Amino acid sequence: MTYSPLAAALETLRRQPESLIDVAEQALSARVPAWQGYAAWAPEKVREQARALAAQVRAGGACGPWYGLPVSVKDNIGLAGWPLRAGCADPLPSSWQGDAAITARCRRRGALFTGLTHSVPFAFTSLGVTVSGDGPRNPWDTARVCGGSSSGAAVSLVEGSAWLALGSDTAGSVRVPAAMTGTVGLKLTAGRWPMKGVVPLSHSLDSLGVMTASVADLAAALSICTDPLVPAAPRPLHGLRLGVLGGAPRVSAEPGIDEAFARALRELEAGGARCVEIDFPEADEADRLFRSGGLVAAELGMFLSLCLPSHHRQLEPLLAESIALSSELSAADYRQRLSDFYGLSRRAAARFRDMDIDALVLPTSPLTPPRRDSVTTPATYAAADAQILRHAAFVNYLRWCALSLPIGLDSVGMPVGLQLVMPGFAEPQLLGAAAAIERCLGTPHERQGLPPRP
Numbered sequence: 001m002t003y004s005p006l007a008a009a010l011e012t013l014r015r016q017p018e019s020l021i022d023v024a025e026q027a028l029s030a031r032v033p034a035w036q037g038y039a040a041w042a043p044e045k046v047r048e049q050a051r052a053l054a055a056q057v058r059a060g061g062a063c064g065p066w067y068g069l070p071v072s073v074k075d076n077i078g079l080a081g082w083p084l085r086a087g088c089a090d091p092l093p094s095s096w097q098g099d100a101a102i103t104a105r106c107r108r109r110g111a112l113f114t115g116l117t118h119s120v121p122f123a124f125t126s127l128g129v130t131v132s133g134d135g136p137r138n139p140w141d142t143a144r145v146c147g148g149s150s151s152g153a154a155v156s157l158v159e160g161s162a163w164l165a166l167g168s169d170t171a172g173s174v175r176v177p178a179a180m181t182g183t184v185g186l187k188l189t190a191g192r193w194p195m196k197g198v199v200p201l202s203h204s205l206d207s208l209g210v211m212t213a214s215v216a217d218l219a220a221a222l223s224i225c226t227d228p229l230v231p232a233a234p235r236p237l238h239g240l241r242l243g244v245l246g247g248a249p250r251v252s253a254e255p256g257i258d259e260a261f262a263r264a265l266r267e268l269e270a271g272g273a274r275c276v277e278i279d280f281p282e283a284d285e286a287d288r289l290f291r292s293g294g295l296v297a298a299e300l301g302m303f304l305s306l307c308l309p310s311h312h313r314q315l316e317p318l319l320a321e322s323i324a325l326s327s328e329l330s331a332a333d334y335r336q337r338l339s340d341f342y343g344l345s346r347r348a349a350a351r352f353r354d355m356d357i358d359a360l361v362l363p364t365s366p367l368t369p370p371r372r373d374s375v376t377t378p379a380t381y382a383a384a385d386a387q388i389l390r391h392a393a394f395v396n397y398l399r400w401c402a403l404s405l406p407i408g409l410d411s412v413g414m415p416v417g418l419q420l421v422m423p424g425f426a427e428p429q430l431l432g433a434a435a436a437i438e439r440c441l442g443t444p445h446e447r448q449g450l451p452p453r454p
Contacts, residue, residue, distance in 0.1 A: 002439050006069075006163050006212065007220035013068040017057040020068040020112070024050035027070040027114055030160035034454050036136045037155030039075040040082045040116035049112055064110025065224040071106055072162035074153050075116040076123050077208075078197035079103050082113070086199040087121040087149075088311055100197025102166060102208060109225075114162050117152030122300060123168055123201045124319050125149065126176055126389050131318055131381045133372050138181060139451040140414055144369040147176035147388060153211050154181040158451060164221050165211040170201045171290060172365070172392025174209030175404040179364035179417025182406045182448050184218055185211045186431075189401045189424040193227070200303050202296040204341065205396045214445075215405055215438040219431055228428070235432030237440050238272030243357035246277040249287030249394050251387075253366035256410030261363045264407040264418055264441060271440040278355060282348035286397035287390065289344065295337050297326035318378050345399045349423050359433055362391050364404040364417030391419060399424050403434050406444040415448055 013020055028043045050068070057063055073079045076086045078100035083091045091097070099107060106113075118136050120128070128151030129135030136151045138144040139158045146154050150167030154177035157165050167174045169187040178185025190207040200206055212218040222229040244265065252258070265275050289295075301323035304312035315323070329337075352360075367388045375381045395402045401424060404417040418437070422430045441447055 002216040002435065004214070004216040004220040006217035009163070010067070010069060010220070014063050017063060017067070018054055020050050020054050023068050023070065024112060027112070027161050032139070032159045032454060034137065034142065035139055035155045035159060037117055037152040037159060037161070038115045039085060039087070039118045039152060042082070042115065045081060046112065046114055053110060053112065064108060066106060066221070067110035069111050069164060069221070070114050070162045071111040072114050072117045072153055072156035072165045073103055074150050074165070074167045075119045076168055076199040077103060077166055079113060079116060082116050084116065084199070087119040087123065088314065090311070090314070092199070092308065092311070096199065098197065101194035103197070106166070114156065117150070117156050117165065119149045119152065121316060121319060122199065123149035123170065123173055124300065124322070125385045126172055127370065127375055127381065127385055128177060129372060129375070130316060131376060131378060133376060138369050140181065141369070143371050143373070144414065145180070145372055145375070147180035147365065147369060149173040150209065150211065151177050154178060154183055157181070157183045157211055157213055163212070163217070167209045167211060168198060168201070169207050169209040169396065170205045170296065171396050172389045174211060175392050175402060175417070175419060176365050176388055178211055178404045179406070179419070180369045180415060182415035182444055182451070183211055183213060184215050184406070184444070185209060185404045186218060187395065187402045188427065190396070190399050192401070192425065192427065200299070202299040204295060204299060204338065207396065214443050215431070215434045216443070219435055222431070229431060231428045231432035235436045236272070237268065237436040240273040240433055240436060241357045242268070242273055242275045242359055242361045243278040243280070243355060244275050245280060245283065245360055245362040247279045248284040249390055250362050251366050251390050253363055254368045254410065256412070257363050257366060257368070257416050260408040260410060260416040261418060268437060268440055276357070278357065280351065280360065282344055282351055282398065283360070283394045286344055286348070286394035289337070289340060289397050290389070290393040291386065294326050294329045294334070295341070297322040298329050298334055301326055318381065341397060344397065348398045352423055358429070360421040362419055364419040365389070365391055368410050368412055368414050395421055401425070401427050401430055403430055405434055405438060406448050407441060409448050
């Protein structure tokens with residue numbers, strides 16, 4: 001079995017519960033303020049949690065399976081005691097200020113929450129910064145974006161203030177920042193984990209996601225969940241059948257990305273995997289449905305009008321314009337898009353079964369992380385935002401699950417991700433395949449090294 005630093009650390013915490021105090025201090029000291037990962041950061045709250053958890057164990061309480069695990073939470077997921085803003089300037093109403101179902105579950109497991117990580121307003125775009133440039137810096141090159149919208153989540157992992165990060169993914173918002181920061185991001189099937197207490201962007205497409213430093217760490221954390229997401233036994237790489245998406249929605253990538261992807265495939269084939277180029281018409285159709293617009297903005301506009309009218313009036317111009325345009329979508333057109341959406345998911349599942357493959361595979365994003373100074377106008381921002389998701393959004397429109405893992409660096413030294421895609425609720429098989437791939441290619445640290453710290 002591949003060594004997992006996270007598993008080893010959790011075992012140490014179980015044997016030496018008082019070491020949690022040191023773990024908390026290490027997490028706090030790991031933060032890099034210049035990278036701007038956190039929207040809400042309160043060291044004394046973290047210390048108070050650590051003392052309370054350790055006191056419970058001293059009083060005879062059992063260590064939860066995640067006892068002392070430093071977990072960051074995206075600023076659209078409710079976390080009791082921390083001011084939820086969903087990326088906005090003002091906190092949301094009191095009805096949103098409490099644990100979401102998923103953070104309550106993590107709390108029961110003994111997690112140590114390190115804070116709320118940055119997201120753009122309502123997680124609507126995927127560059128990880130606003131048009132004005134507000135948002136986290138990419139640790140590999142602070143002049144570049146991290147990808148988003150779970151941008152702060154990725155930063156918290158790279159800097160080491162969190163060992164596991166919770167995010168959300170509506171069109172790539174966990175996988176894209178994972179790829180662009182050299183971390184691992186799992187997009188769960190929509191409905192796999194409860195969304196109660198998560199500020200919705202699109203109730204039809206939203207799903208939760210988990211990010212860690214490696215697949216081994218991800219498997220270690222999820223293997224002790226009550227909802228088992230990992231296979232009972234390791235999956236061998238030999239015989240793994242990978243369908244390499246050759247046509248749309250895959251597009252030509254920026255320099256070094258396709259080359260890193262091709263090198264990884266050659267290594268996997270040498271290790272016993274079988275790679276075959278395929279076309280997947282339903283993936284292309286899903287991408288076209290995504291690019292036709294309307295569904296996400298319409299559902300966000302509906303939510304804001306009904307539930308957060310005061311925040312609706314404070315939207316940035318780009319988001320306000322998108323919602324205004326979506327209001328022109330008639331009820332009949334909206335229902336037709338929903339019908340297309342659900343029908344597409346069923347047809348894609350049937351085609352996948354007929355293709356004799358275990359997973360689709362393609363680069364997670366065709367873009368090198370854009371420089372922040374190249375996306376400062378509405379036009380340049382919108383163009384990059386659309387392109388950054390070309391390889392990711394179709395997964396949400398199929399209601400499938402996917403995982404991005406690091407495979408190297410592109411021509412300018414930025415991380416490149418390989419994306420594995422499987423039908424909905426196939427997370428155990430997905431994690432089994434990802435673990436086999438990581439064992440073959442090496443850990444992210446071995447594959448790409450580490451970014452410089454300021």
